[in-house]
C-alpha cells in the first residue's frame with residue numbers, strides 16, 4: 001500500500017479558518033493537479049471532521065480523467081473512505097451518494113442504529129474501540145484491493161496517520177494567503193509530537209498558481 005497525504009495550507013500553515021468552513025486555498029492549477037491525483041488513486045480518504053465541515057464529494061471532476069479510468073477497466077471514480085469512530089457521517093452526505101463505492105471506518109463503540117443506517121449506503125470496516133485503529137483499518141482496505149490511497153485531511157486524521165507511521169508521501173500546496181487563528185485547523189493537529197518527529201525528505205518544489213507545491217517523502221523510521 002502507498003499512502004499520499006495531500007492538502008492545501010495558507011502561508012501560515014492553516015487548512016481552514018477557525019469557523020472550520022472550507023477555504024479555497026488552491027488555485028485552478030492546483031485543483032487540476034489534485035483531480036489528477038484523485039484519478040490516479042484507488043481511494044480518497046478523509047476524516048469525519050472534514051465530512052461534517054465541507055460535505056465533500058471526493059470524485060474526479062474532469063470527464064476525460066474519468067473516461068481514462070473506465071478505459072483502464074477501473075470504476076470512473078476512486079473509492080471514498082471516511083474515518084468515523086462513532087458513525088457521525090450524515091446519511092445525506094455527498095460521500096454516500098452512488099458516484100463511487102464508499103467505505104466508512106468505524107469503531108466497536110459505534111451505535112448499532114448508525115451502523116445499520118450507514119450499512120445501506122457504504123461498506124463498513126470496524127477497527128478499534130474508541131478511535132479508529134488506522135493500522136487495522138488500512139490493512140482491511142488493502143484486503144479490498146485498495147493499494148494507492150490519497151488522504152485529503154483534515155488535520156486530526158493527518159496527525160494520526162503520521163503517528164501510526166502510515167504516510168509515504170506528503171504533498172502540500174502553500175497558498176498566497178494568511179488565515180491565522182489559534183483554533184484554526186493546521187496540517188497536523190491531534191496531540192502533536194514532542195519527540196521522535198517524523199522526518200521528511202524534500203522530493204520536489206514547484207511554483208504553482210500564486211503559491212508553491214512541496215512534495216516530501218517520509219523517511220523510513222529505521223533510517224531516522
Ligand SMILES: NC(=O)C1=CN([C@@H]2O[C@H](COP(=O)(O)OP(=O)(O)OC[C@H]3O[C@@H](n4cnc5c(N)ncnc54)[C@H](O)[C@@H]3O)[C@@H](O)[C@H]2O)C=CC1
Pocket residue numbers: 006007008009014015016017019020021022023025046047048049050051053054083084085131132133134152153154155156157158160161185189
Ligand atoms: N485545505 C485542505 O486541503 C483541507 C482542509 N480541511 C479542513 O480541515 C477541517 C477538518 O479537519 P478536522 O477537524 O481535523 O477533522 P478530520 O477530517 O481530521 O476528522 C477527524 C475526526 O475523525 C475521527 N477519527 C476517528 N479515528 C480517528 C483517528 N485514529 N485519528 C484521527 N481522527 C479520527 C474523529 O471523529 C475525529 O474527530 C475542516 O475545516 C476542513 O475544511 C480538510 C481537508 C483538506
Ligand SMILES: Nc1nc(O)c(N)c(N[C@@H]2O[C@H](COP(=O)(O)O)[C@@H](O)[C@H]2O)n1
Pocket residue numbers: 006007008022023024025026030031034046050054055056057058059152153
Ligand atoms: N487541495 C485542496 N485545496 C483546497 O484549497 C481545499 N480547500 C481543499 N479541500 C479538500 O477538498 C475537498 C472538497 O472536495 P470536492 O470538491 O467536494 O470533491 C474538501 O473536503 C477538502 O478535503 N483541497
